[in-house]
Amino acid sequence: MEKLVNTIERLGGVNLLPVALAVVAFVLIGNPSSWVTLTVAGLAMGMMIFLMASGLSLVFGLMNVLNFGHSAFVSFGAFVAASVLAGLSGWLSGDSIMLGALALFLAVSAALLFGLIAGWFFETVIIRPVYEDHLRQILITMGALIVSEQIILAVWGGTPTAVPRPDFLEGALIIGDISIEIYRIFAFALGLVVYIALYAVLNRTRIGLLIRAGVESREMVEALGFRIDRLFIGVFMLGSALAAVGGAMWAGYETLISPALGGEIMIIVFIVVIIGGLGSIEGTLLGAIMVGLVGNYVGFLAPKLALASNMLLMMAILMWRPSGLRPAVK
Amino acid sequence: MSLLSISAMQTSIGQYAILHDVTLEVPEGGVFVLLGRNGAGKTTTLRSIMGLWRPSPGSVRLRGQDITGMHTADIARKGIAYVPENMGIFGGLTVAENMVLATSKGQFDAARLKRVHSLFPALEQFWTKQAWSLSGGQKQMLSVARAIIEPRDLILIDEPTKGLAPAIINAMAEAFREIAESTTILLVEQNFNFARSLGRDMAVIDDGRIAHTGPMDAFAADAALQDRLLGLS
Ligand SMILES: Nc1ncnc2c1ncn2[C@@H]1O[C@H](COP(=O)(O)OP(=O)(O)OP(=O)(O)O)[C@@H](O)[C@H]1O
Ligand SMILES: [Mg+2]
Numbered sequence: 406m407e408k409l410v411n412t413i414e415r416l417g418g419v420n421l422l423p424v425a426l427a428v429v430a431f432v433l434i435g436n437p438s439s440w441v442t443l444t445v446a447g448l449a450m451g452m453m454i455f456l457m458a459s460g461l462s463l464v465f466g467l468m469n470v471l472n473f474g475h476s477a478f479v480s481f482g483a484f485v486a487a488s489v490l491a492g493l494s495g496w497l498s499g500d501s502i503m504l505g506a507l508a509l510f511l512a513v514s515a516a517l518l519f520g521l522i523a524g525w526f527f528e529t530v531i532i533r534p535v536y537e538d539h540l541r542q543i544l545i546t547m548g549a550l551i552v553s554e555q556i557i558l559a560v561w562g563g564t565p566t567a568v569p570r571p572d573f574l575e576g577a578l579i580i581g582d583i584s585i586e587i588y589r590i591f592a593f594a595l596g597l598v599v600y601i602a603l604y605a606v607l608n609r610t611r612i613g614l615l616i617r618a619g620v621e622s623r624e625m626v627e628a629l630g631f632r633i634d635r636l637f638i639g640v641f642m643l644g645s646a647l648a649a650v651g652g653a654m655w656a657g658y659e660t661l662i663s664p665a666l667g668g669e670i671m672i673i674v675f676i677v678v679i680i681g682g683l684g685s686i687e688g689t690l691l692g693a694i695m696v697g698l699v700g701n702y703v704g705f706l707a708p709k710l711a712l713a714s715n716m717l718l719m720m721a722i723l724m725w726r727p728s729g730l731r732p733a734v735k
Numbered sequence: 736m737s738l739l740s741i742s743a744m745q746t747s748i749g750q751y752a753i754l755h756d757v758t759l760e761v762p763e764g765g766v767f768v769l770l771g772r773n774g775a776g777k778t779t780t781l782r783s784i785m786g787l788w789r790p791s792p793g794s795v796r797l798r799g800q801d802i803t804g805m806h807t808a809d810i811a812r813k814g815i816a817y818v819p820e821n822m823g824i825f826g827g828l829t830v831a832e833n834m835v836l837a838t839s840k841g842q843f844d845a846a847r848l849k850r851v852h853s854l855f856p857a858l859e860q861f862w863t864k865q866a867w868s869l870s871g872g873q874k875q876m877l878s879v880a881r882a883i884i885e886p887r888d889l890i891l892i893d894e895p896t897k898g899l900a901p902a903i904i905n906a907m908a909e910a911f912r913e914i915a916e917s918t919t920i921l922l923v924e925q926n927f928n929f930a931r932s933l934g935r936d937m938a939v940i941d942d943g944r945i946a947h948t949g950p951m952d953a954f955a956a957d958a959a960l961q962d963r964l965l966g967l968s
Contacts, residue, residue, distance in 0.1 A: 611841045618825045618836055625823035628785055629837050629881070630811035733827060 419730045423694045430702040438583045443701045449589035451690075451697025452596025453658065456651030457670060458677040459603065459689050460644015466620035466684020466733055468637050470532055471539055474546035475648060476674055477553035478523060480667035482516035482649025483656035484561050487568045489515045490657075497571045505571030516653035517646045524645025528638050550667060557664040565663045568656045592654050599647065603686055616640060620684040620733045676719045682729025691730050736799055738763040738919050739784070739889055744793030746783045753779045754790070755943040761889070761936075766911060766920045768934035768951065770927070770965060776943040777923040778820055781891045784921075785817045786810045797888065812839070816882035820893040820923075824874045826867030830858055833866050837881035844884075851880045854910045872903040876910075883914055890914070893923045908932055927965070931955045939964040 413421065427444055434440045461475045489512040490497065496504035531549055535541040574591055577584040607613035619626045619633045626633055655670075656662050673696060681692030696715055703714040710717075722730060739761040746754040754776050761767045771777045783790045786807040794803045802810050811817070825833050834851075835841060852859040855876040861869060866877060875895055882890045892911075896904045904926070911920060911933055924930035930937070931951060938948035946964055947954070954960060 614828070614832055614836055618828060618832075621825045621827055622823055624787060624807070625819070625825070626836070627807040628787070628811055628817040628819070628823065630808050630839060632806065632808045 441583045445585050447698035447701035449592040451694035452593045453654045455693035457648050458674045460647050462678045462689045471542045472546050474549035476667040476671035477550050478645045478648035479652035479670045482652030485519045486512040486516045486653030487656050502573045516649040520646030520649030521642050524642040528641040565661045568660050570657045680722050682732030684733035688731035740796045744790045746788050746790045765935045766915045766933040768930040768937040769923045771940040775940045814888035816887045816890045818878045818892040822874050822878040824866045837884045890920050896926045
């Protein structure tokens with residue numbers, strides 16, 4: 406038994422959970438081509454959720470700030486990107502991949518820029534007065550989420566907004582009887598690139614070192630002579646921008662978005678951050694992939710359980726590891 | 736002029752008044768020991784100096800400059816290092832990363848690094864290990880090493896011998912003696928033998944007030960005073 410545990414640890418420990426999950430799902434689903442489709446969908450969804458959740462995890466880890474308004478950046482990112490794409494729709498359907506890619510790039514950049522600015526505003530105006538006070542943080546950020554939903558309703562209207570996508574991301578890759586949507590591959594790849602970049606910044610730069618140390622003990626970093634509060638606003642802006650990019654990707658994935666998006670995403674994002682362990686992007690990635698896979702597998706195997714599946718996953722993991730799969734603080 | 740002068744400092748945590756009147760002159764050089772029973776306010780005093788609690792009223796001066804109410808990071812940059820009671824090690828970081836973080840520019844001064852390694856050889860041995868895997872004594876060494884990797888005027892050290900084996904305590908005393916040759920240590924201790932062997936001057940805090948201050952020799956010779964200020968009451 407102990408040998409088995411050691412072997413599992415050496416192979417990657419909790420990182421193997423998604424693999425184990427995929428194997429179990431393979432047995433239960435029985436049909437290889439459905440399994441591949443679901444797995445790819447789960448991974449793509451997981452990567453988009455990772456984009457949305459990573460900032461929240463760092464923001465909580467670094468300053469102990471509970472931001473229930475985080476998913477407002479996701480919905481704004483989605484709607485801003487949708488508007489840019491709609492405005493450039495002429496570029497999307499033409500023969501030129503270049504123009505389509507440029508339109509997509511502009512849409513994602515607009516979401517990113519919006520996230521940076523909105524993040525700055527949100528941190529300075531809404532979060533700063535309530536540092537160190539969780540109850541007020543919950544109330545005021547929940548309030549901000551509701552207000553932002555109303556703003557979206559006022560600007561974009563209550564009927565679902567259609568999101569056009571560039572032609573080159575439409576359609577599917579067909580290999581034998583397996584079909585993989587191209588957009589999913591793109592979403593997965595973009596998420597992976599962001600993860601690698603974040604990982605490199607956190608583990609290879611001095612700012613990253615300060616962030617990792619600050620997540621463990623803000624006081625001690627300050628006692629060594631560094632202002633975490635000045636670092637925090639940068640982290641907050643980056644987290645908000647990533648959430649907005651996640652929202653932009655999500656919009657293209659769903660192709661039809663409504664103002665209620667933020668509220669729905671909020672629950673998923675919090676589940677992911679809690680499953681993964683607060684303050685660690687490795688944990689957030691793991692949690693996001695688990696949630697993405699479970700959502701797709703259960704949606705196929707037992708559609709009625711789909712809504713409850715993420716909650717059940719969270720409860721099961723918290724019973725096993727109360728501080729999440731890969732918490733930052735040891 | 737004293738290196739550190741604290742005058743009539745009062746500190747409250749939330750609605751609780753913890754320090755009522757802390758007045759202290761820490762001269763430059765050597766080890767100054769702050770003694771006191773459990774809950775007397777030793778840690779709160781160090782945290783107030785460091786700006787981790789905000790004293791009010793009262794003032795803290797370093798070389799005559801008022802540092803009361805400054806941000807902790809700025810106080811650190813003025814030249815005060817802090818080795819907290821729980822050591823404040825970053826467990827998820829390697830020993831090397833813990834040390835690099837304690838440098839102001841992200842680079843080691845070669846001579847200082849060599850001195851740290853010779854004071855605490857274990858740190859060199861476990862340089863690339865994650866700090867959570869160190870033993871209690873090694874963590875304490877790492878915490879002290881961080882405090883001396885840059886030149887500092889004053890090092891605040893809170894109960895460094897707590898939970899350590901006698902052999903390690905002796906090594907720690909040796910290290911402190913050497914460190915105090917080139918800077919000043921304000922040491923909080925409950926282990927009186929350890930404190931007596933190091934301290935030149937001392938003070939006793941009791942219920943948030945400085946109850947006694949003077950040379951260590953005189954205090955060590957006065958059993959009745961020790962019993963009154965430190966004994967079980
Ligand atoms: N965060 C806090 N909130 C409320 N009261 C506190 C807090 N920290 C300390 N106290 C109280 O302040 C008093 C002084 O605490 P302090 O930690 O300074 O004592 P100490 O002399 O360091 O004790 P010890 O030897 O046990 O470390 C104690 O009565 C303690 O209960
Ligand atoms: Mg104490």
